[in-house]
Amino acid sequence: MSRRRRVYAGRLAAGYGIRLTLAHLTAAAAVLAIIVALSRNTIGDARQLLTATNLTAFIVLVTASATVDGVVGAVGMRPVFKWFAEGAAPAPDQQRAALRIPVRQTAVEFGVWVVSGAVFMVLNINARGGVAYVIGGAILFGAMTTACIGYLITARTLRPIISAAMAGATGKVSMPGAFGRLVYVWVLFTAVPAAGIAVIVLARTHGWFLHRSAPIETPILVMVAVSLLLGLGATLLCARSISDPIREVVVAMREVGQGRTDVAVAVYEPSEIGRLQTGFNTMVAGLAERERLRELFGRYVGVDVARHALQTQPSLHGDVREVAVLYVDLIGSTAMAASRDPDEVAQILNDFFQIVVTTVEQCDGLINKFQGDAVLAVFGAPLHLEDPAAAALAAARTVAPRLRTLPETDFGIGVTFGAVFAGTVGAENRYEYTVIGDPVNEAARLADRAKESTGRVLCSTTALHHAATAERDRWRPCGTVLLRGRSAPTEMAEPAD
Incomplete structure (x- = not known):
């Protein structure tokens, strides 16, 4: 395989790793903002969350989890990038591995956050209930955010590899479709923040883990800001994961309408979007076969007779x-x-x-x-x-x-x-x-x-x-x-x- 192909695969892998790391760090910053906003008004020894030890532990855990996330992703991707860089036809197990990358990477990112959250909880085991509530809720939100954005980044960045794997895929691997992605983004960045704001209001009203006199404007504003900023990024990624393949099909349909029957779109999703891409390619192949038969028919019986036969019963x-x-x-x-x-x-x-x-x-x-x-x-x-x-x-x-x-x-x-x-x-x-x-x-x-x-x-x-x-x-x-x-x-x- 040419050097250009290997360089392209290397750039693809590097860009993939950088995007995952940025998604991880963005979610960590959001978690830190939520913890800081809530900790000042938490019942119990909440000041422990702002100690030098906890801040150091947070930085170490974020760095370590981001590194583990990247390393696990790179190690899992090495066999896939190898056959893709070489331009070789993947074996059935390599095809299945490539198609499972988004789901596998999502599970890894979620697991890394859960482990990091458990370690942080252990470090603050002596704190009372308010601290645990803040840490648990923030870590869960960070895990879900990283998993969601990481999934969308993986599915988008690795389209060339998934497309190459789906060219001869033998295993049945599915991915969330348009409906599932939209619902998940709405739940994570609209329903969850709204529920968090409701919990903050109720917690202050009933004194669950916030002082009854604690000001809650800052935590609510932080939740709204996190929801808007992260929700915007996730919504854009989700929208492009749906609009890009549809736009490709529309452009290809326009070419077919102009008389071309040698067009095809890349198939890079084992979902209903992928079935749309596959169905379009099958339709165009059928049109090309029909056009070839019509041309052949016309050569044998004459163009006018062929057209007359096609237009009549x-x-x-x-x-x-x-x-x-x-x-x-x-x-x-x-x-x-x-x-x-x-x-x-x-x-x-x-x-x-x-x-x-x-x-x-x-x-x-x-x-x-x-x-x-x-x-x-x-x-x-x-x-x-x-x-x-x-x-x-x-x-x-x-x-x-x-x-x-x-x-x-x-x-x-x-x-x-x-x-x-x-x-x-x-x-x-x-x-x-x-x-x-x-x-x-x-x-x-x-x-x-x-x-x-x-x-x-x-x-x-x-x-x-x-x-x-x-x-x-x-x-x-x-x-x-x-x-x-x-x-x-x-x-x-x-x-x-």
Whole structure:
């Protein structure tokens, strides 16, 4: 793995440790402020809380607990950071370990505070009940605050690692979702401080652990300040843990709406937020697969037919309509197949078909089918055209000089106009869009006849009569012929230029 990846992982680990330490120190400062505000009015030997011994013990405990918190977090993270820094695929146990990091770190932080609080209580074991109440309540609040903020910091900072682990996660590990996080932040920084203020008021009223004459304005103001400051930080972290993934999904949805189907969002939470991210990626993958099938479908049956099939109820249906039919047939393909390698013959046919397909689509026609070395194109179905006859005649005039650029190939082109059945035929589990009618046969016979003409292009005068004057003027009559398989003669025309 590149050095850049290792540097990035190292910075991620360092930033993670610094943020956890700051969260721990912030909670400790809040606890100290609460203890100082309450201790002056506590019943019993409350002055013990402000002795040099207790202040020294508090500093030592805070430093030690912050160090233990960081060390335990670093030791627990080492295997995770190792495979992440190396860019390796994590093993199942490494995946589960990575996904459990936020919950495990939260438990460690809460446990460190509880142990520190127990040590502080032992140091003040001779003090009466008021001191114990103050210490216990403040330590519990500090533990809950550190655990909450630490969890939000862990979940946010380690998103790249959790995302990499969730790419192939095998274990079922869950995290609190949006509802749980919002409720916890509200309870910790609104309900708990409000309850603390209520307890202070009741304690002074009944003389539980505060003097009845003790001023409580300062402790209440401290509780409000702690609630506002810590609550603001926790609320911002909680809000961003919800808004960030939603914003990423919204941005990705905008890209999908613009036609991109190669977008994906990172999945970094085993919660309903993660399920939203996973569901979006699954949806986009389905859209990409559908688009690929649509493109493939369009390549086989034509874009217009594919769009028509997707917009209508799949069934065996069709109708009779007047269309123009263009038939292009390659001359000498049988001899070519006997004298050339198969791949060379395929290349010649592909070049031939490419010219015909491009020209027909430029003239708004539909390639109905490839028949060996021939192409059948329809103008006017399934999509309506204002002048299908003129479009087919223009395509015939345009494709002929283009086909002459192909080496060692010859062809015949026939165009006619008439009523056909246009629709899907086949069985319920296998459809084919086609046109059926005498104009199809007539166009094929004209293409055979055109192989013997100078310009290699012939049309029926029926097609000319249904074309606009501008296109009709570009053709000239060239006689009448009784085409094979037909009972009535066909009047023909060829390009005038």
